[in-house]
Amino acid sequence: MTIDSDPTPVTLRWAVRLLRGQAVAVGLVAGWLIFANLTATTTDVTSALLVTAFAIAVAVALWALGGALLRRRSGARAPAIVLQLMLLPIGWFMIQGGLGWLGVPLIALGAGVTWLLVSPPTTRALGFE
Template structure:
């Protein structure tokens, strides 16, 4: 007899969805970087390194979203680290005059961290929230 798993709580479902959206967005940016690297007249090696880094980030975000969707507790900490990395990125974008994208990045990173640390997510991932 197989048991039907409980549906994901809203907080974890939203976190998974947002991580997947970030992975897709970074994947699209990677495609743009491939185009820009092929058209560039400057350092090909530098462009390729940035492109590979973006591709790795997109793959990591997608893999973490899939793992969290399957309730793998080990995926939560790396997902939180990646989300906290959005804070300094957003800060420096604001300092560079791109507040229209930097501020939403900060908010997005903190929002996903909050979703991943919420009580329903803790319970869904099997973390003991009540100490005896």
């Protein structure tokens, strides 16, 4: 029996959980986009496929980054932060468009996961200190 002398900090575990939760949510959106593409009567096929492929790629990236962070790969932190910071302008434009009920939580999620990823326990666990 081995004892892990350096357990994964709570901040890193929560960041991974939230990244994976985002991956599942974006994956569900991608599934809905696939359904919409297949059942649409008229559509711009190129645009529909590009939007769907982008959603799938983001879902895969979020899941993979969560896994890499769980394995303490320090190189995964910066791309994960970039994806989280992308939620800030998305949330802002949702607020401006009258969807504050969705925009405010997106901003909070992006800022919160970013904070988890740059917090001192996570920074130490990833070997930046």
